[in-house]
Amino acid sequence: xxxxxxxxxxxxxxxxxxxxxxxxxxxxxxxxxxxxxxxxxxxxxxxxxxxxxxxxxxxxxxxxxxxxxxxxxxxxxxxxxxxxxxxxxxxxxxxxxxxxxxxxxxxxxxxxxxxxxxxxxxxxxxxxxxxxxxxxxxxxxxxxxxxxxxxxxxxxxxxxxxxxxxxxxxxxxxxxxxxxxxxxxxxxxxxxxxxxxxxxxxxxxxxxxxxxxxx
Numbered sequence: 001x002x003x004x005x006x007x008x009x010x011x012x013x014x015x016x017x018x019x020x021x022x023x024x025x026x027x028x029x030x031x032x033x034x035x036x037x038x039x040x041x042x043x044x045x046x047x048x049x050x051x052x053x054x055x056x057x058x059x060x061x062x063x064x065x066x067x068x069x070x071x072x073x074x075x076x077x078x079x080x081x082x083x084x085x086x087x088x089x090x091x092x093x094x095x096x097x098x099x100x101x102x103x104x105x106x107x108x109x110x111x112x113x114x115x116x117x118x119x120x121x122x123x124x125x126x127x128x129x130x131x132x133x134x135x136x137x138x139x140x141x142x143x144x145x146x147x148x149x150x151x152x153x154x155x156x157x158x159x160x161x162x163x164x165x166x167x168x169x170x171x172x173x174x175x176x177x178x179x180x181x182x183x184x185x186x187x188x189x190x191x192x193x194x195x196x197x198x199x200x201x202x203x204x205x206x207x208x209x210x211x212x213x214x215x
Contacts, residue, residue, distance in 0.1 A: 006032045050110040050177065054117070056083055059210045060143045060183045067143055070211040071134070075204055076101040077123035080116055087120070087206070094135040099127035099204070104151045110176040121149050121178050124205040128157075130197040132207060137188050140211055144186060146195060147206035149178035155200035162186050162194055172202070183210065 008030040015023045060067045072087030074080050075097060079089040090101070103123045113121070125132070144161055150172040159167040159181070166184040173179075186193070193209065 008032060051112075053112045055114050057180060058083070064143070064183070064185075065141075066213040066215070067210040068213050070142065070209045071207075072209070073134070073207045074120045074123065075125045075132070075206055076103065077120055077206075080120055082117055082120060082206075087208075090123075096133040096135065097125055097131065097204075099125035099130050099132075102126050102151070102203075107151050108176050109149070109178055110174065111178075113178075121147060121205045124149065124151075124203040126201060126203050127197070128199070128201050130195070130202050130204055132195040132204060134193040134207070134209070135191060137191050137193050138211075139189055139191075141185065141187050142193065142212070143183035143210040144193060144195070145180050145182035145184075145208040145210075146204060147178065147180050147208070148172070149203050149205055150175060151203060155202065157197050157199035157202045159202070160196045160198070163196075169199070172200075178205070180208070182208075 010028040010030065012026045012028070013023060014025075015021050059069060069085045072082060072085055073092055073095055074087050074089050076090050080087045088095075090097075101123075102125075105119075105122045107122070109118055109121060146159065152175055154174065155172045156169055157172070158165050158169060161184045167181055170181075195204075195207065197204075
């Protein structure tokens, strides 16, 4: 059997601000070949992604360096153990988050997951302009994940780490849909990891942070 061959057409449209405005188009044709590779569970086509149970998630991939679990925060929830790592609860020291606390345990999660992760996802902090800060973080390089989910209606928002947008115009999806976004890599020099949002309402359930291990 021969390799799979596909042709992809990409069309770029550019419109200027003149009066009248002018429009230009450019077409790029990509010939893609090779055997298909199954994508990681977090980026598979929607139908498969929403129905495939997620029971364990690891840290950053090896090609990104060597990492160890630093800290997990269960926002609006108690201390908990997830993926064999001990997470702190919403009362964790050096955590600042004043966003609205909500718990919606009756919403079925998409994709399904284990009981402890589900409890963490169901309890969350909500806001249109969320602000989460971890203080007294040792100087170093970190990989940051954010768990977020949709408890009712679709929202669109952007997420920033240390003031820089790391996820722009994210669509929260249908009721019950959750994701672990990241890892977003950042260097901490001032002792603070800051996560903020803008745009629509966002539900932050948990923050997971890994620290780079120097050789």
